[in-house]
Amino acid sequence: xxxxxxxxxxxxxxxxxxxxxxxxxxxxxxxxxxxxxxxxxxxxxxxxxxxxxxxxxxxxxxxxxxxxxxxxxxxxxxxxxxxxxxxxxxxxxxxxxxxxxxxxxxxxxxxxxxxxxxxxxxxxxxxxxxxxxxxxxxxxxxxxxxxxxxxxxxxxxxxxxxxxxxxxxxxxxxxxxxxxxxxxxxxxxxxxxxxxxxxxxxxxxxxxxxxxxxxxxxxxxxxxxxxxxxxxxxxxxxxxxxxxxxxxxxxxxxxxxxxxxxxxxxxxxxxxxxxxxxxxxxxxxxxxxxxxxxxxxxxxxxxxxxxxxxxxxxxxxxxxxxxxxxxxxxxxxxxxxxxxxxxxxxxxxxx
Amino acid sequence: xxxxxxxxxxxxxxxxxxxxxxxxxxxxxxxxxxxxxxxxxxxxxxxxxxxxxxxxxxxxxxxxxxxxxxxxxxxxxxxxxxxxxxxxxxxxxxxxxxxxxxxxxxxxxxxxxxxxxxxxxxxxxxxxxxxxxxxxxxxxxxxxxxxxxxxxxxxxxxxxxxxxxxxxxxxxxxxxxxxxxxxxxxxxxxxxxxxxxxxxxxxxxxxxxxxxxxxxxxxxxxxxxxxxxxxxxxxxxxxxxxxxxxxxxxxxxxxxxxxxxxxxxxxxxxxxxxxxxxxxxxxxxxxxxxxxxxxxxxxxxxxxxxxxxxxxxxxxxxxxxxxxxxxxxxxxxxxxxxxxxxxxxxxxxxxxxxxxxxxxxxxxxxxxxxxxxxxx
Numbered sequence: 001x002x003x004x005x006x007x008x009x010x011x012x013x014x015x016x017x018x019x020x021x022x023x024x025x026x027x028x029x030x031x032x033x034x035x036x037x038x039x040x041x042x043x044x045x046x047x048x049x050x051x052x053x054x055x056x057x058x059x060x061x062x063x064x065x066x067x068x069x070x071x072x073x074x075x076x077x078x079x080x081x082x083x084x085x086x087x088x089x090x091x092x093x094x095x096x097x098x099x100x101x102x103x104x105x106x107x108x109x110x111x112x113x114x115x116x117x118x119x120x121x122x123x124x125x126x127x128x129x130x131x132x133x134x135x136x137x138x139x140x141x142x143x144x145x146x147x148x149x150x151x152x153x154x155x156x157x158x159x160x161x162x163x164x165x166x167x168x169x170x171x172x173x174x175x176x177x178x179x180x181x182x183x184x185x186x187x188x189x190x191x192x193x194x195x196x197x198x199x200x201x202x203x204x205x206x207x208x209x210x211x212x213x214x215x216x217x218x219x220x221x222x223x224x225x226x227x228x229x230x231x232x233x234x235x236x237x238x239x240x241x242x243x244x245x246x247x248x249x250x251x252x253x254x255x256x257x258x259x260x261x262x263x264x265x266x267x268x269x270x271x272x273x274x275x276x277x278x279x280x281x282x283x284x285x286x287x288x289x290x291x292x293x294x295x296x297x298x299x300x301x302x303x304x305x306x307x308x309x310x311x312x313x314x315x316x317x318x319x320x321x322x323x324x325x326x327x328x329x330x331x332x333x334x335x336x337x338x339x340x341x342x343x344x345x346x347x348x349x350x351x
Numbered sequence: 352x353x354x355x356x357x358x359x360x361x362x363x364x365x366x367x368x369x370x371x372x373x374x375x376x377x378x379x380x381x382x383x384x385x386x387x388x389x390x391x392x393x394x395x396x397x398x399x400x401x402x403x404x405x406x407x408x409x410x411x412x413x414x415x416x417x418x419x420x421x422x423x424x425x426x427x428x429x430x431x432x433x434x435x436x437x438x439x440x441x442x443x444x445x446x447x448x449x450x451x452x453x454x455x456x457x458x459x460x461x462x463x464x465x466x467x468x469x470x471x472x473x474x475x476x477x478x479x480x481x482x483x484x485x486x487x488x489x490x491x492x493x494x495x496x497x498x499x500x501x502x503x504x505x506x507x508x509x510x511x512x513x514x515x516x517x518x519x520x521x522x523x524x525x526x527x528x529x530x531x532x533x534x535x536x537x538x539x540x541x542x543x544x545x546x547x548x549x550x551x552x553x554x555x556x557x558x559x560x561x562x563x564x565x566x567x568x569x570x571x572x573x574x575x576x577x578x579x580x581x582x583x584x585x586x587x588x589x590x591x592x593x594x595x596x597x598x599x600x601x602x603x604x605x606x607x608x609x610x611x612x613x614x615x616x617x618x619x620x621x622x623x624x625x626x627x628x629x630x631x632x633x634x635x636x637x638x639x640x641x642x643x644x645x646x647x648x649x650x651x652x653x654x655x656x657x658x659x660x661x662x663x664x665x666x667x668x669x670x671x672x673x674x675x676x677x678x679x680x681x682x683x684x685x686x687x688x689x690x691x692x693x694x695x696x697x698x699x700x701x702x703x704x705x706x707x708x709x710x711x712x713x714x715x716x717x718x719x720x721x722x723x724x725x726x727x
Contacts (some may be wrong), residue, residue, distance in 0.1 A: 030714050031712060031713070064630055076711045076712075076713060076714050077713065077714045078713045078714060082591075083713065103712070104712075105358055139714065141711060141717065142720055143720075150500070159714075160714075160716075161711055161714050161715060161716040161717065161720060162714065162715070163715055163716050164717055186713060186715075187715025188715060189711070189712055189714070189715045190713055190714055190715055191715055191716070193713075193715050195715070219605070228659070229658075229706075229707075231658075231659045232657075232658025232659045232671070233630060233658075233718055234707075235658065235659050235660075236428050236430070236658065236659065236687065237428075237430070239407065239425075239426075239431070239661075240428045240429050240430040240431045240434060240685070241429075241434075242403075242407055242410050242433060243403035243404070243406060243407055243428070243431040243433075243434070243437075244403060244431055244434035244435035245435075258434050258435070258507035259435075260434065260435075262433055262434060262435060262458035264430045264434055264458070265716075265718050267717075268711070268712075268713065268715040268717075278707075284675075286458075289458070293716050303545055331714075346424075
């Protein structure tokens with residue numbers, strides 16, 4: 001795809017952005033974000049493309065190889081992610097078929113309308129098994145991706161769910177304020193959203209937690225609606241944090257602080273676990289079990305190489321986690337499904 | 352926070368009261384005191400010596416001195432066992448430390464015990480009433496799992512080892528445990544079972560994790576593996592990615608076919624590292640009871656609570672399991688599990704599986720997906 005064609009897609013995004021008021025209310029109900037949260041989300045819609053972006057997108061497309069058609073299955077993404085998904089599909093194939101999310105189809109439909117690209121068409125309710133050529137780009141949970149892979153007759157490029165983490169070694173107040181910006185965007189519902197913050201030193205961790213809680217409380221963008229299940233998860237997580245340390249909480253969300261590096265994930269919806277670390281090996285050990293889910297590390301100072309912590313993750317400054325360059329999938333992991341050797345019976349450590 | 356020798360003495364007194372429940376049950380007597388009385392004393396003890404529990408109480412402005420019923424005391428979420436110490440004694444006083452499962456490097460919940468005597472007494476007493484009811488006092492025991500020395504920090508391995516000692520006929524380790532270094536030795540199991548069949552034995556106890564049974568089924572394919580008459584199969588634990596997953600009815604049906612036993616002789620045990628007590632499917636003592644309904648011992652209760660308010664739900668409604676375990680003397684007498692349950696009448700509850708969690712409304716990973724992957 002040439003620069004001009006890409007420019008048309010980006011222009012489509014700009015048209016969508018210009019008309020965004022039309023969709024704010026509906027998007028608030030489908031996404032659970034507040035209307036202010038939806039507006040903030042639109043600010044994260046890519047509306048410009050640089051020469052560097054074009055070069056990197058071209059490199060990514062080359063790595064994928066050409067396809068005569070890409071079928072895009074959107075299941076679980078933040079609403080503006082439909083744009084990047086369409087760009088990535090269009091850049092490798094002259095024909096794109098899009099099946100929007102059943103729960104949240106608004107932005108994808110509006111984008112296709114605004115892009116005015118006849119090579120992109122929507123097919124609601126598309127049956128995966130009916131796709132007989134090209135490749136499938138699937139976005140969703142692990143379970144969704146497994147189901148797509150099981151049903152598909154063509155290659156599938158899966159983009160699973162994930163999370164962002166932060167590593168802080170500098171000014172705690174600046175860190176707390178910057179992390180709050182990354183948390184508020186999409187109410188922590190994106191795969192780049194920070195859910196856990198590791199801080200170099202216990203005293204600094206307390207200061208970061210306090211600053212983060214203050215910044216979240218002061219955010220002009222109200223939190224959206226939590227589902228019943230999320231409220232239950234939040235209560236349980238809050239009780240765990242309270243047992244193990246301290247919690248700041250309110251209608252704006254919650255920040256939990258514990259005194260050891262081990263982390264427990266809270267639900268999306270502005271719940272952040274702040275934990276201290278004393279040494280890089282300690283941080284590495286705490287991160288290890290989560291590493292395959294980590295898409296992005298928000299980083300501030302500290303005497304360590306953040307890129308070495310999780311090699312596939314993007315490393316960016318705090319406050320910029322939700323604004324990755326348009327250089328390929330936001331999530332650089334590759335999807336895979338594990339297999340089990342029936343003769344191998346793992347030890348019963350079920351408890 | 353109180354300290355000193357009085358803490359140990361207080362713990363000993365509470366253990367003695369807890370064990371009295373198990374002894375009374377074994378002897379067919381009524382419980383020695385009201386459940387709530389011991390529960391409240393345990394809550395007071397734990398609030399005095401477990402800082403996290405004191406914080407839970409004070410966050411709700413609860414004074415443990417005023418507790419009158421078990422329900423007055425807050426529950427400790429299972430996840431807290433991964434984040435903080437949940438025991439009311441000094442680190443050096445632990446005689447056993449059990450850890451929850453998890454992928455390599457993942458935070459694992461820790462349940463340390465100052466003594467395992469209470470655990471052993473209660474688990475054997477309830478298993479004798481349920482799991483081995485109707486079997487000869489000692490039977491051949493076949494464990495589809497490793498010997499306890501391979502897993503010294505697994506409470507399940509500890510419990511099974513006790514059952515082998517108490518309910519098992521004398522047999523070598525090789526004739527009892529059929530998983531070594533993570534590999535199931537079907538040939539050794541076949542040899543032992545063949546001998547038992549030739550000897551026309553009546554009554555065998557098989558203990559396994561659910562995923563170990565799936566590995567056996569997968570290895571057998573369409574073949575069968577007939578067990579001696581009177582074989583009873585206990586299985587427990589989830590799958591956590593260690594095998595393909597079968598729903599309980601499918602697993603039961605396939606195991607019944609493969610082993611040649613009746614489905615009523617296949618029962619599930621429900622337990623967890625964070626608890627001292629276990630629960631067994633009621634079908635073991637009541638053939639009319641449907642699978643999925645579990646019995647409570649007189650010293651433990653499973654209360655369905657609303658996940659958000661943590662208050663008990665109305666009768667018959669589904670809630671998450673608040674488990675009150677009087678044998679958890681030195682840790683947390685009340686644990687908030689992540690399983691969905693429903694009351695099934697006095698002393699019984701229906702286990703409906705792990706709460707599936709909130710479906711994602713975006714691409715941020717859901718807690719449930721993380722748990723399913725084994726990262727607890």
